[in-house]
Amino acid sequence: MAVAAATAATRGNGGGGSRAGAGEASSARKKRGPGPLATAYLVIYNVVMTAGWLVIAVGLVRAYLAKGSYHSLYYSIEKPLKFFQTGALLEILHCAIGIVPSSVVLTSFQVMSRVFLIWAVTHSVKEVQSEDSVLLFVIAWTITEIIRYSFYTFSLLNHLPYLIKWARYTLFIVLYPMGVAGELLTIYAALPFVRQAGLYSISLPNKYNFSFDYYTFLILIMISYIPLFPQLYFHMIHQRRKVLSYTEEHKKFE
């Protein structure tokens, strides 16, 4: 064990200004992490969220078996999907009050983009709900979230099975592009209906001297994926190398 700690220390320094290794991060959390009450709350939150996304997964499988077709499965899980994805807004609050040590800006960005897609695109443009692209991102999100929330739950309880850690830092390689593809195709499918209905758009003249074109806004959103997606994807690959390689070394010494 002492050897493992020493390896962790050398890794931390040898990384040349990189952030602390996983081992150090978890010991830091023990020192100045959330108090017992906050930990209890976070465990409950993460258990509920894991369960919620499991409900969605089971709902998808059952509907598929009942129908024998994968088209329009969205309607069978619409309510839990909206509820639990919206519930992720609490994660922003957790970061803001400091019981979770992640960046508020980054978390808000990730959560808001999904909440936006659920409410401002899929919910608002009924015509896209039966598109297969919706199913594409729903499946990607569901698997990602089940693993992510169980990862948090087990980490909080200090019993993280390697399989879950591995899955969290591996499955994204396929799931992340899959989700992005689903999201982009869904927005693209919504464009003509948004234009036709003038959805969420404000036109001049009005006394606030302001106009808004939701159609153009959606196109800008799609364009913003171009610089953002590779950045996040390679960040995750980098994280994977750091977290998983550390664990392998750690195991050798135990």
Add this chain to the structure above:
Amino acid sequence: MKHYEVEILDAKTREKLCFLDKVEPHATIAEIKNLFTKSHPQWYPARQSLRLDPKGKSLKDEEVLQKLPVGTTATLYFRDLGAQISWVTVFLTEYAGPLFIYLLFYFRVPFIYGHKYDFTSSRHTVVHLACICHSFHYIKRLLETLFVHRFSHGTMPLRNIFKNCTYYWGFAAWMAYYINHPLYTPPTYGAQQVKLALAIFVVCQLGNFSIHMALRDLRPAGSKTRKIPYPTKNPFTWLFLLVSCPNYTYEVGSWIGFAIMTQCLPVALFSLVGFTQMTIWAKGKHRSYLKEFRDYPPLRMPIVPFLL
């Protein structure tokens, strides 16, 4: 007199970049930077950050070698700050952009509002008044940058100019588009609203200028000394009794005046974003005043009297 030896290592790789023997004990960091540039011309002094510890604070240019906690062989760690650009250049580009861009919309140059509106003029008086106010504001800023401000830090990273220009130019275009739009709706309460807004705007512009002059007089040319600013004979500077950064208070006031005058939502948003940014700066300045001066007036708040 004994000479010092100075070795300069790369803060990241610990690679030895330069060895200076026979350095005068009273040499300043600025002078060491100049010596370092001779062997590495790509790193001009403003780009260099020298520190005693690889992850520590940068040493100030005016610090003297023999007063640093080092032996006769000093090891300094170098970090490249990236390409630098002078504050004056940044400010001039930042402010010239909005001035010019606003006028493009005011004169309705082609490809903005449709062919039939090319080079037409708005029938609302407030639109012309707004153009005068907006232009006046940026001309004032440009002249202040050239003739009033004294910059304590000579340079900033080059990438700042892209960030800052996107902000100023982008917002200017967004606001100008609506204010000069052929479908512009004049203020709800008519001339009364415009008059009140103009009064706020003018007072705040005068106030902002007065504060800039007071700050200039506080610091003699070429010196880096810092003093507590106090109200002068000019009544506009009396706001120093209540806030640490009245120049920001007046600047936000000017934009609120402009927002009321034009009754345009993007202007209100620009005021809000500007207010947020200036509050952050004002809090930093306020904190450094409190740290530096024990007898700092306790009544003062950073930017909003009694509140913030």
